[in-house]
Amino acid sequence: MAPLIPSAKATLSYPLYAVDFDPLDSTRLIAGGGGGAGRTGVGNKITLLDASNPNELQELRDIELSKDEDNVTSLAVGVDQDGSPLVFAGVNSSPADVEKGKNLHFRIFRTDASATAKGKAVAKKATADEIAEISRSTLFAGTEKELYQRITRLSKPFQGQPQLGAVATGLSKAAEIVLFDTTSTSSPKPRGAVQSNKEAVDVDFIQTGKDEYLFAYCDEHDIYMKKISSVTDAEEPECVYMTPATRGPDRPTTPKFRAMRFLTKDFIIMLTNIANNSGVVLQIFRTPPSGKGQCRLSQSLRLPARITKATGLAVSNLTPPASPTSQQGYTQFVIAVAGHDISISLFKVDLQVEGTASLVSKIKAFRTFRNVHPLQITGLAFSNFTPPIHPVTAQTPPQHLKLASVGVSNTVVVHTLPLFPVPLSVKRGQSKTPRYVVALPSSAAVFGMGILVSIIGIALAAIIIQGILEIRGGVPVYLNARDHLPVVLQERLGRPYEFPEGYKPVPSPTGTEDAVSKVNVHPTGINHHIGVPLDSESDSAIPLPEFFEQLQLQQQASGDNVVLLREGEGEDAGVETHVHDEEKHGKHDAKTWDELPKEQKEGWKKRLSDAGHWAEEMGESVLKGVLFSELAGVVGDAVRG
Structure with missing residues (x-):
């Protein structure tokens, strides 16, 4: 029996387009959205919610943005050098300012009053849990009226290490991706930009060393990668995968990438929509070692036919490395896919590591949530899970992984997935710190249970058939079914095959x-x-x-x-x-x-x-x-x- 997965739901006053967890506190959830610029009567907000109760979401604080400006289109939560949470969001300036070529689309908010804003920030003295804007700036070179900050992504935070961020344009003829450091909140330090005539569908980072990152992005058909360090920032990304299909002037019928995430520096997972809403595929590619070369397909899984199109992807590493320089060991990845049918499908992938070689298992589905939101799902995010550093004892509290989703229906839902430590009887993949996995029976257990149920079903069918044939007198008596069934039931079943000893045919009478x-x-x-x-x-x-x-x-x-x-x-x-x-x-x-x-x-x-x-x-x-x-x-x- 699948474990119980509790969920909590809250309905806010505005449509939601982005969501993320505080990387240092999985009970704090930040969501953003709004009705956009105009007189719609729907405000533009960023809301902080308390997700500590698996069955209830509580609104803590929110910040109401100007109704003359656009709604929140994307956001990501990071930390500053003092360990305080920061919200990096995309919010376009008012249409009047955009018309003048002034679009301060890149906003930074602080959600913790314990640390003071540094630099020339837009200072607002905050009380506990208050959300305050501390800076706004422009990162894109383009000044098109329709341009907006469609993607905001940050690298995973490590203690004492700066995070790297990226923003990407939407609805721009000259697509841009801008990389930046998060060390300065007043005016983010650029780390390079990527210009393209194709809009980026998604971007992601993974930190591989001190101030070293592996950056990847994809358009609808190709995957690009580059190494980022103090000496490689100016290098152009290299195409490491091209979807095999026709490249003519006609409308392409090739599959289209929808989202991407790094699993490790050696593997990247892609969410792909098949052409003409024909289905969805999850693909895991092995990346080239140096970031230059070609990716190779390692695993692939086509989602159920009811999911004709996917809208979002989230991935969580249940045993992340302790530092950027630490080697990734045995772990399990949890993958969430939001479908166009307002469902969320969960999958798991196991990573096996032997020395310097690593291998991913098959992608396996383990849970589906139907009708999560009334309308389309616009955002997915996992909480940042860090396993306990001490061995598991009776006093170790239960561990959970939270999955948040938001939709244009003003709703935010958080599912709490129970996690279980890998038993010590499992020799491979043990480590000094406990390793956790989602509650999922092994394939061998599922196969064994199926065989057991089949045997029981066959045995019951054989007993029923034997009993009926005994009542009809067609087989030798073993079960004595006549002694256990009522006479009326025996009459209904009938026994046309039994003929007593000395039986003689009845002659056909002709007289009276x-x-x-x-x-x-x-x-x-x-x-x-x-x-x-x-x-x-x-x-x-x-x-x-x-x-x-x-x-x-x-x-x-x-x-x-x-x-x-x-x-x-x-x-x-x-x-x-x-x-x-x-x-x-x-x-x-x-x-x-x-x-x-x-x-x-x-x-x-x-x-x-x-x-x-x-x-x-x-x-x-x-x-x-x-x-x-x-x-x-x-x-x-x-x-x-």
Whole structure:
């Protein structure tokens, strides 16, 4: 059984377009969006939420931006040199300022009052948990009116190490990617720019050493990479992968990249939409060692057919290296994909490391959340998970990974995924610090459970079939099903295959009364349907329902005459059959079982039961189709009553 994954939901007052966790505190979530510039009545805001409760989200603070300016289009949360959280966001200036060529699209906000703003910031004295803007600037060289900051990305923070950031344009004819340092909050220090005639779909970083990074970005069909250091900032990115497809002037039918993330410096994962909304594929590529060369496909998984298009990607490393220079060991990556059907699909990938060689496992799905938001999902983000540094004991608190998502429906949802330490019995992949994975049974366990369920199902089916065949008398008795099932149920199942010892075929009668007397009776005296013995004192009593079978045979042998039941002569005479010739004796007054009044039915039941022809558990169905004469004694009792 899959573990319970709690979720918390909050509805804000504005549509949301970006979300990220505080990298130092997974309980603090920042979301941004708004209604844009104009008189829509919907404000532009950045909101800080408390996600510490797995079942409830609480709004702590928000900052309302100018309604004359654009909404928040992207954001990322980093830390400054003092360890205080900073929010880097894309917010276009007012249309009037943009018209003049002045677009201060790059904004920095502080969410913690413990540290003071440095440099020439737009100072606002903040109280605890207040969000305050500390700077705004321009990073893009272009001045197009439609240009906006579509992507804001930061490298993973390491203690004592500066983060590298990147912003990318949207709706620009001359696409730009600008890299910057986060050490200065007043005026970010540029680390180079990439100009392209194709808009970047996504960008990402991974830090490989002190002040050394591996940077990658992709357009719809190609992947580019470059190393960033003090001596390589000016180098142009190199194309390391081209989607194989036609490159003519016609409309391309090739798959399109939607998002990308580094897993390690050796592997990068791509989210790809197949042309014409035909599906979604996750691909893991092995990157060239030096950042120059060609990527090679390592793993690929096509998502279920119901997901025709993906809108977002998030990845979390559950055992990240302690420092940029540390080697990545065994770990598990959790991958979240937002679908156009407002679902979120979760996958996991295991990384195996032996010496300097590393290998990724197959991409495996393990959970899907349906209808997460009422409308399209616009942002996904995992919390920053750091495993405990001490061995796991009974006092170690449960570990969780949080997944946040936002949508244009003003909603923010946080799912809390339980994590479990890798057992010590697993020899490979152990480390000095505990390693955690998502709660997912192994493939061997799933396969074994499937085999067990199949065996149980086959065994139950075999028992049922054996029981039915035993009741019908078609196989030797092993289960004694006749002793455990009610007689009525046995009658419904029937036993047409059993023939008692000494059974003889019933001859086809041709006469009337003489032929009726020749009707064969089973010599064993055992009713082959119910197993009720004959009356011990009189062989004339044929057990039920064979008694009524004989009536039917007599009816067939009597031709046009009518065979009916009537009471015998004398007090203990029981019942007897009578062949009524209507030409000699006139029309009979017998009635079917349904036509008999209640008193007559009860009287006939008693006489048939006393004669050994009927039992209460046999029901009345065997009495239907038989003609009964009137019981004189019952009529007299009714008249006197």
